[in-house]
Amino acid sequence: MQKLPPAPGVGFKPAHFAALMASPGDIAFLEVHAENYMGAGGQPHAQLSALRARYALSIHGVGLSIGGSSPLDNAHLQRLRILCDRYQPESFSEHLAWSSHGGAYLNDLLPLPYTEETLARVVAHVDQVQEYLGRRMLLENPSTYVAFAQSTIPETAFLAEIARRSGCGLLLDVNNVFVSATNHRTNAASYLADFPLHHVAEVHLGGHATEDLPSGPLLIDAHGTPVADPVWALYADVIARTGPLPTLIEWDNDLPEWPVLAAEAARAHTILARQGAVLAHVC
Amino acid sequence: MSADFTRAFDMALRGGPLPPGLIAPDLSEVARRFDVYRNNVAVSLSTALAARFPVIERLVGQAFFAAMARVYAEQDRPNSPVLHEWGQGFAAFLAAFPPLASYPYMADVARIEYARGCAYHAADGTPADPARFATANPATVRLVLHASVILLPLDYPAVTIWQANQPATVAPPLQQVTLQPETALIYRDRSFQVPVMAVSPADATFVSALQAHETLADAAAHALAYDAGYDPTPLLLRLMQAGLFLEPESC
Structure with missing residues (x-):
């Protein structure tokens, strides 16, 4: 199976279809939310088919509830398999989070305590997905606003152990790292120092919003603004350690004109190219 | 957990x-x-x-x-x-x-909007070659309609209300709306637009018969019972131009 190229990508929005068909620029791959392509036919599939012929593709699920206490939804697994069979994406990824309970879908990526019990359940869910889809998946680190007294395992160790036991890859969202570290008053660089970077097969970068709490800022993973400068700095540090990785710019709300999003991708391209040149020089 | x-x-x-x-x-x-x-x-x-x-x-x-x-x-x-x-x-x-x-008309407007979403996401089909219809015998031909075609009987003039409340339109004063039932015809055209139009009882009868896989002649006969002067040609042309008659094998 092909891999995503170690180059910039963007989350595809229909408003940018014409621009992406006209010229790829720095864009080497596209990512779509799986759930937006689960209708039977029509424009979503017509656009995705046309783009698929020109770009590498990442299908990114938001609704599988891998971190949930309920069994995975078989109907949803089946929809994912149909989608992956149809488009043969270079990557399929989901989140370390839960979003469904008692048959109801909550439409948010909700947090879970990190314990031996939840670790075993997440690993079982990842195993089930990989077996059912017949492919390796990536799991993304979350942005969180609260933590749990029940947790006994650091998030980085939790993710490392999921990857070790299940064989899945990791999707490192650097903005999520910065959001969570800021919110929990910990250090993002320390988190990244502990992160199992050798399992990372894709990076996400996105914008966040800021609220003010009496104790300091509370960052919200809003995907409605450019990537913040401290997140770019963390990203450059990561790429310096890993070498070039597929890097997605996520912008889901208050969608900008195409040139604004393309400029974000170009900024990632510059960092990736610089590191690629360093590696070429060393070799 | x-x-x-x-x-x-x-x-x-x-x-x-x-x-x-x-x-x-x-x-x-x-x-x-x-x-x-x-x-x-x-x-x-x-x-x-x-x-x-x-x-x-x-x-x-x-x-x-x-x-x-x-x-x-x-x-x-x-x-x-x-x-x-x-x-x-x-x-x-x-x-x-x-x-x-x-x-009370709100529910009917919502029915139109839900149906539009269904039409937008409905399964694709390959439009039939128009030449096929030139030689078709109305007494035997059964047309295959695209899955996006939806006929929606409504108690209120919700099509008129829906059309008057599109982003680019300024809604007319309410007294200009006659409070009578309407039937909405909704489909997805070749460029993925999903228009909504009010159709006559005869047109509705005709489309409904086609959806039930009746022959073209039988569908027209049902419509004629509503309107002795009924001519299905304008509706047939509109549906054909939108690519809504499919090759039989794609049904």
Whole structure:
């Protein structure tokens, strides 16, 4: 199976279809939310088919509830398999989070305590997905606003152990790292120092919003603004350690004109190219 | 994490007490932090519903719609992550929603909007070669309609109301709307547009017979019973131009 190229990508929005068909620029791959392509036919599939012929593709699920206490939804697994069979994406990824309970879908990526019990359940869910889809998946680190007294395992160790036991890859969202570290008053660089970077097969970068709490800022993973400068700095540090990785710019709300999003991708391209040149020089 | 934990978290998202075990660097801020999740759930569902029912949002206003969406999302929770399928019960909810009791046409407008979503996402089909119809015998030919074609009988003039409340239009004064039933014809055309039009009882009878796989001659005969001067040609041409008659093998 092909891999995503170690180059910039963007989350595809229909408003940018014409621009992406006209010229790829720095864009080497596209990512779509799986759930937006689960209708039977029509424009979503017509656009995705046309783009698929020109770009590498990442299908990114938001609704599988891998971190949930309920069994995975078989109907949803089946929809994912149909989608992956149809488009043969270079990557399929989901989140370390839960979003469904008692048959109801909550439409948010909700947090879970990190314990031996939840670790075993997440690993079982990842195993089930990989077996059912017949492919390796990536799991993304979350942005969180609260933590749990029940947790006994650091998030980085939790993710490392999921990857070790299940064989899945990791999707490192650097903005999520910065959001969570800021919110929990910990250090993002320390988190990244502990992160199992050798399992990372894709990076996400996105914008966040800021609220003010009496104790300091509370960052919200809003995907409605450019990537913040401290997140770019963390990203450059990561790429310096890993070498070039597929890097997605996520912008889901208050969608900008195409040139604004393309400029974000170009900024990632510059960092990736610089590191690629360093590696070429060393070799 | 037990099912009890998830249940407590879910209840808290919907206004119940905070689940046990939440921590933050400053414990006095836990509730404020949990509100991010409460807000994400409520706003994302309201936004999804508004994307599905834009004319209802325009008719009642954004603030009313957002508040109403919270009530609806509690009564008819999405049962799958495929949110474009959510909202099938919205029309019935509107019909029974006490603050909208003076606006009985709302439910019919919602039925149109739900049907438009179904047409937008309906399965693809290969349009038949128009030459096929030139030689077809009306007494034997059975047309295959595209899955997006939907016929919707309505108690109120909801097509007129829907058309008057498109983004680019200024709604006419209400007294210009005659309070009579309408039948909506909805489909997805070749360029993925989903128009909504009011059709006559004869046209509705004709389309309904085609959907039931009756022959062209029988469908026309049913329509003639409603309107002795009925000519199906304009409707047939419109549907053909939109690519809605399919090759039989693609059905």
